[in-house]
Amino acid sequence: MGRASTSETTCGVGVASTAATAIGEAVSELKAALSGDFQHIIAFFSADYDAAGLATALGEAFPRVAVSGCSTAGGIGPDGLMESGVLLIAFPHDGFRIHTGVIEDVGAFGVERASEIVRGLKAQVGLNSDSPIAERVFGVMLVDGLSNAEEPLLAAVHWACGDMQLIGGSAGDGLSFDGTSLIHEGRLLDRAAILMMIESDFPFRIFKTSNFEPTDIKLVVTAADTETRTVHELNAEPAAREYAAAIGLMLDDLGPFSFASYPLVVKVGGDYYCRSIRNMN
Structure with a gap:
């Protein structure tokens, strides 16, 4: 039996990870590691797991908590870099309000529907198109990494979001490039994207780091x-x-x-x- 690593931020967001390979064992460890009144969990998991089975197990372990997530090519957990396993980020009810939408079939119709989804989420947040939201709302988007549609989809979402800061990335499957998985509230999604608008009572800042230095070599x-x-x-x-x-x-x-x-x-x-x-x- 393994052990899940866990940490908690000062604003109540819980983070837990496990390297257990069996879904039942992994979810049991994660459930034991996370304690609190959570409303939404974002899950990042290795492609070695059966995504549908993991989604079902997480739903049963956290029955009153919405779960969204995607497969990855590794991650960063409480103990550092992870090559496999499951990582959960759990948002409490207190201090956060999370609104989610699914953009289906991102390759064909997702770009057209992206603006519609964003408008619907902004209405849930209680914002009109001219309202400044950057200081209290940020977005998280997870996209099928094999859809070949990230750039146009991101452009459409960014345009519709206005000044809202947006983070996220593409679902991965290690280095196989055979099939990525997204899960949302018990559903297994294909060629889709999950967009979350997160209202926060706590101050936040989005940043990026780079571990490369540009050279003088240019390729056109x-x-x-x-x-x-x-x-x-x-x-x-x-x-x-x-x-x-x-x-x-x-x-x-x-x-x-x-x-x-x-x-x-x-x-x-x-x-x-x-x-x-x-x-x-």
Whole structure:
């Protein structure tokens, strides 16, 4: 029998993680580690778990608590970096009001529906389109990582949200890229996104950190399939060969570790943002 690691913030948000591989054991440890009057739990879990079974078990363990979450490629828990396991972030009733919406079929209709979903959530918060919300409301969005729709979806949500700060990311499945999972209130979602608007009575600040330093090497995409996000050419040369030359490796040496060690970044508004390479075709 393992043990769940846990921590609690001064505003009552609980955090717990477990490395137990069996769903029943993992959920039992998490339930024992979290105590409080919670209203919503965000779950991040390894793709090794059966997502539907985990969603059911979490719903039974926390029967009066809404649960949203997604599969990941690792995480950061109370004890540090996690390669697998389950991580829960639990929001209490006191000091928070959480409103959620699901954007279905993000590849085809999600972008069109995103603004509608945001307007509905803002109405629940009690805001009109001109109301400043950045100081008391922030958004969290989880997206199917294989939908190839994150950028247009994020742009639509950001435009509709106004000055609300937004964080989140893409669901992962380790480095398999076979199938990611999102769960929401007992449902298993496919090609969807979960958007949460979180009202907070406590002050908050959104920040980002980067563990890379930009170099003087510039790569320009000169041929690509934007629908599948496949880059064919960099600097008018075959993409993989040009990338390998830029980082000083042979073409056959490219793989997940070289992609992670030498990420591509794009400069937007004075800041650098990582653009990960999924794989080499």
